[in-house]
Amino acid sequence: MNELNLHALTGAYVLDALDGSERERFEAHLPDCTECRDEVSTLREAVTAMALGDVTAPAARLQAAVLAEIVRTPQVGPDVATAAADADAPAGIIAGATVTPIPTAAVVRRAPVVPAWRRWPAVAAAAAVLVGGVVTGGGVLYRGQQASIRAEATHDRMMRIVSAPDAVSHALDLGAAHVVMSGAMSAAVVMGENVPMPEHGAVYQVWMVHADGTAAAGPTFRPDSGAVMAIAEGDLSAVREITVTEEPMGGSTSPTGPVVARVAR
């Protein structure tokens, strides 16, 4: 197969649609071809966006099984980064890569495994009781149950926002909360723990405040055992800041209560 044909295989390679010998030949070609490497890595980002449409929470037992296994699984060394060294490693990313040497002491350092899974289910549980129409969550719910379908869609959406290439996280002075904003996803996610109950209103509400001072109404939310999660949808390009106010039950069309937290775009 000549080089021109190999160039045409980037798409099939990215989708793992090459058979064994073609894959090997293409991976052997990659280190020598900047063009193919660049195309492979940019197409992979598009494929990642496809894959993130299918986020599904696995059974909780998987966490325990994986943690137990990594404790007894040695890591590969960073100094032998070739595709041939490990057939499982995706070569488009790894082959020909420059690898920063890591001191041996750092490689063998092992921190103790501490169970810390409560964080994730906490958000899902909180999301399930949220008031706002567009706000709900997944994570501990399972596919196939009618009630969980919308929750799952929102969970997926949240995952896509927080994993968007341009996602930025800012601390929000409301308990231990954060706002994750993604211009590409046109959305901001408020999430956190230890959030106190509203003092002056029934619910919190998220607002996208634009440069001209107008505020677009976002979802309302209430802490559940301190945990919150809410997704505000909208074009962020003209947004100056994200604010959270306290509002009466059901929320408001424009802010009426005190601003309890704000984050500049």
Place this chain on the structure above:
Amino acid sequence: MPEEPLLRVVRGHGTADGPAHGDAAAAPRASATATAAALLAEVARGSSVAFEELYPLIAGPIYGLALRVLRNPGLAEDVSQDVLVDVWRLAPRFDRSRGSAMTWILTIAHRRSVDRVRREQSQVDRTARVAAEREQDHDVVVGELERTWDTAVVRRALTTLTGLQREAIELAFYQGYTHDQVSAVLDVPLGTAKTRIRDGLIRLRDAMGVGT
């Protein structure tokens, strides 16, 4: 007392992140933005604590993709476990200059899922089954992407694809087909299948504005 902010782990720019919570052990990490790539870098240095923080970010995408390709929760869980352990094992080889952490991880997940689905099922059977499904209801396969991609960005990107491009991508990505099988099922020459897959992905990439 919560240990650390819930999900302060995002890819992107190095902005200030959450407050420390008085937990001495958690404070150093809580004071700086930890990106998924940064977490993976810590995992590469042997930190199982960093791996625990990474897990909730990646387990859903990995399992979801495996389930989509394998269509069997047991097999998908099995493959997901292998992938997650691979993330740990191969983390020292991750190079962020080559792409995002999520992409590296999902590349491993897709590769393993496809390898598994090809082992589990006779390729002849699978080809026959999908050809039959296609015969019955042409929209079954074509509609897959619309059902799962719900953002405006992706919807817009999809409209730029031809029917053949979409089918070729879906067959390869979700069915684990080789391009030979794609060409057989779609009844187009192999060269056409290759071209449609590549052109389609390039259009998606450009329409979504990713990776550029």
